[in-house]
Amino acid sequence: MSGLHIENLCAWYGAAQVLHGVHLRIDEGEAVALVGRNGSGRSTLAKAIMGLVRCAGDMRFRDVPLIGLRPHRIAPLGIGYVPETRDVFPALTVRENLVLGESKGTRFTQDDAFRLFPVLEERASVKAGALSGGEQQMLALARTLAGDPSLVVIDEPGEGLAPQVLAQVAACLAALRERGIAMLLIEERLTIARMLDARVAVMGHGAIRFDGAMETLRQDAAVTRQWLSVGGSVDSG
Numbered sequence: 001m002s003g004l005h006i007e008n009l010c011a012w013y014g015a016a017q018v019l020h021g022v023h024l025r026i027d028e029g030e031a032v033a034l035v036g037r038n039g040s041g042r043s044t045l046a047k048a049i050m051g052l053v054r055c056a057g058d059m060r061f062r063d064v065p066l067i068g069l070r071p072h073r074i075a076p077l078g079i080g081y082v083p084e085t086r087d088v089f090p091a092l093t094v095r096e097n098l099v100l101g102e103s104k105g106t107r108f109t110q111d112d113a114f115r116l117f118p119v120l121e122e123r124a125s126v127k128a129g130a131l132s133g134g135e136q137q138m139l140a141l142a143r144t145l146a147g148d149p150s151l152v153v154i155d156e157p158g159e160g161l162a163p164q165v166l167a168q169v170a171a172c173l174a175a176l177r178e179r180g181i182a183m184l185l186i187e188e189r190l191t192i193a194r195m196l197d198a199r200v201a202v203m204g205h206g207a208i209r210f211d212g213a214m215e216t217l218r219q220d221a222a223v224t225r226q227w228l229s230v231g232g233s234v235d236s237g
Contacts, residue, residue, distance in 0.1 A: 002062060003027040003182065004049070004079075004151055009057035011041075011048045018044045019055065020206040026151065029180045031173075033193030036203035036227060042186045043084065045203070046153045049184075050074055050081045061151065076103070080149030084156040084186075086140040090129025094120050094139055097128050101143035113142040116172055134165030138172065151182040158192055170195040190214070202227050 004026040011019035018041050026032050034042050048055045051071045059066045061077055075081075089097050098110050098120075114121035117138040123131060128139055137157060144152060157173070158166045170192045173183065177196060185192055193200060193214065200217050202210035204227035210217060217223060 003030070004184075005058075005060050006049075007058040009045075009048060009055060009059055011044055011053045011055040013044075013053060018053075018206050019048060021057070022203075022206070022208055024201055024208055024211070026182050026184055028150070029177065029182050031177055031183050031185065031193075031196045031198035033185045033187055033190060033196075033198040033200050034203060035187055035190060035193070035200060036209075038188070040203045040227075041206040042203050043155055044206075046081065046083075046155050046184070046186055049079065049153055075147055075149075078148070078150040080144035080147050080152040082137075082140045082144050082152065082154045082157070084159060086136050088128040088131075088136050088139050088143070091127060093125050093127055094131070095124045097139055097143050098146055101146035103147045107148055108145045110146075113146065116145075116175060117142055132165075134161050134169065137161065137165075137169055141169075141172065145176070145181075149181065151184070152176070153184045153186075155186045156188065157185060158187065158189070166191060167195075 006022055006024045009019055009022040010017060022045060034045065036042055044053060047053045051066065051069050051074050055067060057067065061079060064077055066074060089100065098113055119135055120138060120142060123135060128136065131139060157169055161169065173192065174196055185198060187193055200212065200214050201208050202223055209227045210220065210223045
C-alpha cells in the first residue's frame with residue numbers, strides 16, 4: 001500500500017471528540033487540499049497524522065500503522081509537517097534553522113533550499129525572527145524538506161501573505177510536486193489548491209463531506225452551501 005490511507009479516524013482533545021470517522025487517502029506524489037469552516041477539524045487531522053493528539057482508527061503511511069506513534073517516530077517514516085504557526089527558531093539564522101531540520105542522508109540539501117527559495121540564500125545569515133511572514137513560511141517549508149519527507153502536511157500555507165508572496169509560495173509547492181513529493185494542504189480558501197490543480201476534500205463537523213476534483217466541487221452547490229464558508233468558496237480568491 002503506497003501513500004497515506006486513513007480509515008474511520010477519531011481524535012480527541014481530552015474528553016472532547018473532534019474527529020468523527022475520517023476517511024481520506026493521499027497517493028504518492030498527489031496534492032490534496034483540505035478545506036472547511038474554522039472548527040471543522042482540519043488542523044486536528046494534521047496533528048493526528050503527526051501523532052500530536054489522541055486518536056483511534058486505522059491510519060497507515062506506506063502500510064506502516066501510525067496510530068500510537070509519537071512525532072519523532074513518524075517523521076523518519078517520510079512525513080513532514082509545517083504548522084500554521086510556522087515555528088521557526090527566531091534567535092537562529094536561516095542557515096542554522098535549515099541545519100536543525102536535516103536528517104541523515106537527506107536528499108534535500110541547503111543548496112536545494114536556496115535554489116527553490118532564492119530569498120533564503122540572500123538572508124542566510126539573518127535571524128529567522130527578522131524575516132517577513134512569507135520568508136518565514138518559506139524557511140519553515142525548507143526546514144521540513146531538509147528532513148527528506150515524501151509527504152508534507154502544510155497548515156494554512158498562505159495565511160497572512162500578500163498576493164505576490166503567496167504566488168511565490170505556490171510556485172515553490174508546484175516545484176516540490178514535480179519532484180514527486182505528496183502534500184496535504186490545509187486551506188480556508190482554495191487559492192493555492194487551484195494553482196496546484198489539487199484534489200479537494202471538504203471537512204465538516206470532524207468528517208470528510210466531499211472528496212473529489214475541484215470542478216466537481218464547483219458544480220456541487222449543496223456541499224458548498226452547507227460545508228464551506230464564504231471564505232472557503234471555490235469561486236473565491
